[in-house]
Amino acid sequence: MSEAVNLPRLMKCFAAVFPNLSEESIQxxxxxxxxxxxxxxxxxxxxxxxEEFAIEIDPEDIEHLVSFEKVLNYVSTKKPALQ
Amino acid sequence: MKLIEAxxxxxxxxxxxxxxxxxxxxxxxxxxxxxxxxxLQQLFQDRSIEIVTGLYGDVAGTLKETKGRNLDxxxxxxxxxxxxxxxxxxxxxxxxxxxxxxILEASKLRLSLLERLLIEVSFTCPVVISLPTLPLPPxxxxxxxxxxxxxxxxxxxxxxxxxxxxxxxxxxxxxxQRLHSASPFSTRLNVKSxxxxxxxxxxxxxxxxxxxxxxxxxxxxxxxxxITDLDNTLWSGIVGEVGPEGVSWDLDHKSQAHGLYQxxxxxxxxxxxLVGVASKNDPAVVxxxxxxxxxxxxxxxxxxxxxxxxxxxxxxxxxxxxxxIAASAVVFVDDSPLELAExxxxxxxxxxxxxxxxxxxxxxxQLFYLRDLFGKSFISQEDEIRLASIRQSATINAVAGxxxxxxxxxxxxxxxxxxxxxxxxxxxxxxxxLINKTNQFNLNGRRVTxxxxxxxxxxxxxxxxxxxxxDRFGVLGKIAVISGSxxxxxxxxxxxxxxxxxxxxxxxxxxxxFLFKKFGVDRIGFDYQSTxxxxxxxxxFQNSLQQTPxxxxxxxxxxxxxxxxxxxxxxxxxx
Numbered sequence: 001m002s003e004a005v006n007l008p009r010l011m012k013c014f015a016a017v018f019p020n021l022s023e024e025s026i027q028x029x030x031x032x033x034x035x036x037x038x039x040x041x042x043x044x045x046x047x048x049x050x051e052e053f054a055i056e057i058d059p060e061d062i063e064h065l066v067s068f069e070k071v072l073n074y075v076s077t078k079k080p081a082l083q
Numbered sequence: 084m085k086l087i088e089a090x091x092x093x094x095x096x097x098x099x100x101x102x103x104x105x106x107x108x109x110x111x112x113x114x115x116x117x118x119x120x121x122x123l124q125q126l127f128q129d130r131s132i133e134i135v136t137g138l139y140g141d142v143a144g145t146l147k148e149t150k151g152r153n154l155d156x157x158x159x160x161x162x163x164x165x166x167x168x169x170x171x172x173x174x175x176x177x178x179x180x181x182x183x184x185x186i187l188e189a190s191k192l193r194l195s196l197l198e199r200l201l202i203e204v205s206f207t208c209p210v211v212i213s214l215p216t217l218p219l220p221p222x223x224x225x226x227x228x229x230x231x232x233x234x235x236x237x238x239x240x241x242x243x244x245x246x247x248x249x250x251x252x253x254x255x256x257x258x259x260q261r262l263h264s265a266s267p268f269s270t271r272l273n274v275k276s277x278x279x280x281x282x283x284x285x286x287x288x289x290x291x292x293x294x295x296x297x298x299x300x301x302x303x304x305x306x307x308x309x310i311t312d313l314d315n316t317l318w319s320g321i322v323g324e325v326g327p328e329g330v331s332w333d334l335d336h337k338s339q340a341h342g343l344y345q346x347x348x349x350x351x352x353x354x355x356x357l358v359g360v361a362s363k364n365d366p367a368v369v370x371x372x373x374x375x376x377x378x379x380x381x382x383x384x385x386x387x388x389x390x391x392x393x394x395x396x397x398x399x400x401x402x403x404x405x406x407x408i409a410a411s412a413v414v415f416v417d418d419s420p421l422e423l424a425e426x427x428x429x430x431x432x433x434x435x436x437x438x439x440x441x442x443x444x445x446x447x448x449q450l451f452y453l454r455d456l457f458g459k460s461f462i463s464q465e466d467e468i469r470l471a472s473i474r475q476s477a478t479i480n481a482v483a484g485x486x487x488x489x490x491x492x493x494x495x496x497x498x499x500x501x502x503x504x505x506x507x508x509x510x511x512x513x514x515x516x517l518i519n520k521t522n523q524f525n526l527n528g529r530r531v532t533x534x535x536x537x538x539x540x541x542x543x544x545x546x547x548x549x550x551x552x553x554d555r556f557g558v559l560g561k562i563a564v565i566s567g568s569x570x571x572x573x574x575x576x577x578x579x580x581x582x583x584x585x586x587x588x589x590x591x592x593x594x595x596x597f598l599f600k601k602f603g604v605d606r607i608g609f610d611y612q613s614t615x616x617x618x619x620x621x622x623x624f625q626n627s628l629q630q631t632p633x634x635x636x637x638x639x640x641x642x643x644x645x646x647x648x649x650x651x652x653x654x655x656x657x658x
């Protein structure tokens with residue numbers, strides 16, 4: 001599915017895990033710019049994304065998903081696996 | 084609930100009074116904490132929820148910590164590794180044949196410690212427990228399809244643990260059968276998540292478990308009465324057409340659903356639920372049908388029996404009047420959507436259920452739904468005498484005729500006795516129940532959590548008065564509760580409730596009389612609040628005490644003596 005379609009869905013996921021971020025901040029989010037992006041938040045974010053996009057994220061991929069942009073690219077290349 | 088929904092729910096700011104719930108689990112609480120928070124927020128919308136968690140791998144330590152934390156409830160999610168870490172899959176090196184006996188010994192000791200701690204915590208607030216929900220690891224020697232000796236011994240230890248805790252009044256267990264329906268056993272464990280973060284649950288399982296735990300924390304009051312139709316509901320067939328011998332409720336007549344329903348209503352009646360009948364029928368024919376010896380619900384278990392050709396809504400109104408309870412506490416069951424719609428239109432707060440005559444599975448499952456509406460943890464003495472006292476009230480009302488209230492003569496000859504008690508009994512669930520269920524004679528409509536109730540009982544500056552009533556017409560049991568604080572010259576009452584079954588007997592006057600005498604005070608203050616439903620209490624102050632109550636007001640001893648009517652009860656204080 002295209003990034004244009006996935007963008008608002010991913011924004012919802014980030015907004016749920018980091019409710020204090022503005023829309024602009026979400027699109028620039030990285031663990032450096034978001035103080036609350038710790039290991040537990042990362043797990044929650046991954047689980048929310050898996051649920052929203054019906055995909056399963058490989059554990060070895062998680063360490064590379066360190067910005068909103070990278071996550072957006074990643075989910076746009078994955079095919080739903082859980083439906 | 085989806086995880087994103089739970090996160091969105093808990094991220095909204097709430098201004099309400101805090102509701103602090105401890106979550107004790109040996110694993111990383113992660114999404115269980117999120118879901119529990121969200122589910123509680125849905126159930127307690129006017130409260131600000133706080134979930135307090137403990138240390139990883141240390142349920143016992145977390146329970147010890149909770150004791151000093153002033154929590155409103157504690158939820159405990161046990162898993163096998165809480166009984167012994169070798170029963171988990173994160174710790175290595177423990178799976179040895181030689182270790183099995185030691186695992187059993189260790190789990191026995193751990194369960195014994197947990198049992199003691201859980202009872203201690205339950206003295207301060209309600210405790211909700213989920214027993215291990217995940218599969219045991221393949222640590223025991225038997226094949227997977229065989230229940231092996233060691234595994235059965237372990238499960239036996241758990242059963243013993245449950246049986247000793249289940250009798251505690253404030254300990255409630257998650258129902259495993261219901262959890263199996265909501266979260267199939269084979270889909271619960273998430274090994275990847277357990278190894279990555281120490282959180283062993285798949286998200287749907289965490290959601291299902293949290294929903295059940297939250298409901299147990301809430302422990303909502305059950306419905307009080309059920310009004311049932313007869314034809315094609317209590318029995319199969321139309322009694323006016325086929326006659327009393329023609330209706331059925333058994334396997335032979337393919338009408339077993341009606342038999343189960345009768346049996347279930349009998350059970351509810353024995354539990355103290357009021358069961359009434361609203362039926363469009365000839366009373367004489369119905370009377371004959373109820374004489375059948377094989378009917379599982381006897382006429383004695385039903386009151387009142389409203390059988391006529393008039394409207395169902397009117398029949399329901401009359402039943403509600405006799406029961407003197409709110410429509411919101413009642414369920415109406417009928418096989419006719421039209422009748423249900425008519426009753427719902429007249430009584431919007433009543434819960435109307437369609438009896439599913441031709442759907443055996445649905446008819447059976449409906450019993451579980453009814454069980455949820457009427458379920459309770461314990462049957463109290465008041466539950467056992469409720470129907471009898473409603474009948475007695477109807478009798479005394481009939482004797483009184485159409486007069487408002489009872490005549491002086493009737494009250495004088497009623498041979499009424501009031502027994503007062505100032506004993507603060509934490510296990511007296513009736514007093515707590517009355518405060519949280521009573522609407523009409525209620526000083527301010529305020530409800531209390533079990534934790535707040537227990538804390539109040541432990542406060543030496545506060546008093547608790549309960550009153551039990553009986554007269555020559557029968558026993559009403561414990562019907563009034565007054566709670567407040569005192570100083571040398573005055574009492575301050577912030578909670579006063581009285582069962583509607585006890586109205587018009589001047590019990591409220593006698594309660595105040597007792598308080599003035601017992602405490603030797605000159606004034607009693609009331610923390611009054613008008614509510615949508617406490618008209619009877621407001622009328623008491625307006626009529627008997629000639630005072631329109633303000634939010635905070637006082638009555639002096641002299642003022643009360645001037646307006647109090649003659650009281651005929653014999654009174655005594657319980658030892």
